[in-house]
Amino acid sequence: MVTLRHSERSEGPLRLRSFTAFRTTVGILVALALALPQARADDYAAEMANVVAAPPVREAMRLIDTLDQQTIDWMIELTELPAPPFKEADRAKFFSYLLEETGFDNEIDQAGNVLARIPGDGNGRTLAIVAHLDTVFPEGTDVKVRHHDSEYCAPGISDNGRGLVAMLALARVIKEASIGLRNDILLVASVGEEGIGDLRGVRYLFRDGGPRIDEFIAIDGAGSSRVTVRSVGSIRYKLHIKGPGGHSFGAFGTANPAHALARAIYYFDQDAAEFVVTPGEKATYNVGRIGGGTSVNSIPFENWAEVDMRSADPQRLARLDEILKASVDRAIVEQNARRTEGAPLVSEPERIGFRPAGMTPMDTALVQRVTLAMKANGIDPDFRDGSTDANIPMSQGVPAVTVGGGGQSSGAHSLRECWVDDNSRVALKNIVLMTIASAGLVSAP
Ligand SMILES: [Zn+2]
Missing domain, CATH: 3.40.630.10 (Zn peptidases)
Structure with missing residues (x-):
């Protein structure tokens, strides 16, 4: 309790x-x-x-x-x-x-x-x-x-x-x-x-x-x-974005998970900020931690972010969840479009907490x-x-x-x-x- x-x-x-x-x-x-x-x-x-x-x-x-x-x-x-x-x-x-x-x-x-x-x-x-x-x-x-x-x-x-x-x-x-x-x-x-x-x-x-x-x-x-x-319900994710990684100079053109993650967080914050001020129950979102990568001169294999969303209204919580997923999908598509070599990026949202x-x-x-x-x-x-x-x-x-x-x-x-x-x-x-x-x-x- x-x-x-x-x-x-x-x-x-x-x-x-x-x-x-x-x-x-x-x-x-x-x-x-x-x-x-x-x-x-x-x-x-x-x-x-x-x-x-x-x-x-x-x-x-x-x-x-x-x-x-x-x-x-x-x-x-x-x-x-x-x-x-x-x-x-x-x-x-x-x-x-x-x-x-x-x-x-x-x-x-x-x-x-x-x-x-x-x-x-x-x-x-x-x-x-x-x-x-x-x-x-x-x-x-x-x-x-x-x-x-x-x-x-x-x-x-x-x-x-x-x-x-x-x-x-x-x-x-x-x-x-x-x-x-x-x-x-x-x-x-x-x-x-x-x-x-x-x-x-x-x-x-x-x-x-x-x-x-x-x-x-x-x-x-x-x-x-x-x-x-x-x-008050909560949904929490550890969001992973993964790619082939490589040398920052030698493998330039390989899709970069750090760039995609930054883009995803940018879109999520844009759309979620607009949504949470619409009339209804309080709804909140937070990217609490980000991490990953290998070194300053490596294109990362993986970057991740931990995200927490809350509301007492299940519909509003579900909407935040949708916004997060749409933001990640959009970021992945855009980032992959820049790719000139290597495999495309993939995202894996890992749900680490759920209370309805x-x-x-x-x-x-x-x-x-x-x-x-x-x-x-x-x-x-x-x-x-x-x-x-x-x-x-x-x-x-x-x-x-x-x-x-x-x-x-x-x-x-x-x-x-x-x-x-x-x-x-x-x-x-x-x-x-x-x-x-x-x-x-x-x-x-
Ligand atoms: Zn109890």
């Missing part, structure tokens, strides 16, 4: 990706009020009032109040079972066991995700609730939980021990309070959310022919008010219900940008948010990671209400 603002007690190093385009909570709430016709806002408010007043939901809330110690015990057990990148299998098996113990048959898919389904009334619609299994910590990291008063410390305890536990608590109270839902709920403990995992678990979930998912709520780390509604961009508009039913669920528990939502499992559905136009699993964390992604039980149950109550409202409560006969 990477988020871009922190009212929770979180530390700085994670926020290195200094995206600046996030909006303030107030700004978003104003936009929300403007975006939604009053009649629809009233409908959602009435629906939430019904959910909150329903006897089974009240029973679920009462059960949450009894689960503090259980959730902490689960958190410790899960955290002490290491789940390094690409090595989540042991924790996946244990999570599968915990789900079974809670009364849910489940399976582990080919990517390694643990999946369980809470059937609805058969209408076919599905709400996915997702928490990632993996941590950023390598094999051999000491994950023993140390605890003092209400503070529990170990790498990964909050991110994402807390998210996994919040999902278990949700599943348990839906079952014990016999809550009937219209839509199916697909519980997913995902693999590969962090860094080099490149969101592979949720990418697999959203493959062609994967399970139908209409809405998506990820639970990631601590906090009770955070709602991630936008993901996306956003869930404030007027979607999901964001409205998440907002009302928090308000019902006295919490003001804090809308943010971030990079989480929700990037994938957002990029495909599936309404998605990421919320916290409760409590407060510090030192995420560091060996000093700690979690404090500071009224953590309120986040569980938020999650129960947003899930029931989104999946649709079947009223008692």
Whole structure:
């Protein structure tokens, strides 16, 4: 999980990706009020009032109040079972066991995700609730939980021990309070959310022919008010231009990759600069490093450049990508036209990073219900940008948010990671209400 603002007690190093385009909570709430016709806002408010007043939901809330110690015990057990990148299998098996113990048959898919389904009334619609299994910590990291008063410390305890536990608590109270839902709920403990995992678990979930998912709520780390509604996407390349190379005097006329690269960067900067000031979401581009070549009196065999492009709007990100490719193609053609001997230049764009961009508009039913669920528990939502499992559905136009699993964390992604039980149950109550409202409560006969 990477988020871009922190009212929770979180530390700085994670926020290195200094995206600046996030909006303030107030700004978003104003936009929300403007975006939604009053009649629809009233409908959602009435629906939430019904959910909150329903006897089974009240029973679920009462059960949450009894689960503090259980959730902490689960958190410790899960955290002490290491789940390094690409090595989540042991924790996946244990999570599968915990789900079974809670009364849910489940399976582990080919990517390694643990999946369980809470059937609805058969209408076919599905709400996915997702928490990632993996941590950023390598094999051999000491994950023993140390605890003092209400503070529990170990790498990964909050991110994402807390998210996994919040999902278990949700599943348990839906079952014990016999809550009937219209839509199916697909519980997913995902693999590969962090860094080099490149969101592979949720990418697999959203493959062609994967399970139908209409809405998506990820639970990631601590906090009770955070709602991630936008993901700033990024595409990064190491762009290689290659040719036969040769002596600067003796082989003059051989196509020169350095010249072509300079030309490509010139065209890219020209066209991208014009594009990014057109109306729309912030979009940025940067050639961060260039290199290659052999010596001052050699025509290079190869030159390269590293390029980073970002936007929260997938269309604008895709357009920057097109501009880059067109600039390179044009430069190669022009440079090859100057060639009087030797083989032509070729370009090889090597993609070195990709996180899809996306956003869930404030007027979607999901964001409205998440907002009302928090308000019902006295919490003001804090809308943010971030990079989480929700990037994938957002990029495909599936309404998605990421919320916290409760409590407060510090030192995420560091060996000093700690979690404090500071009224953590309120986040569980938020999650129960947003899930029931989104999946649709079947009223008692
Ligand atoms: Zn996380």
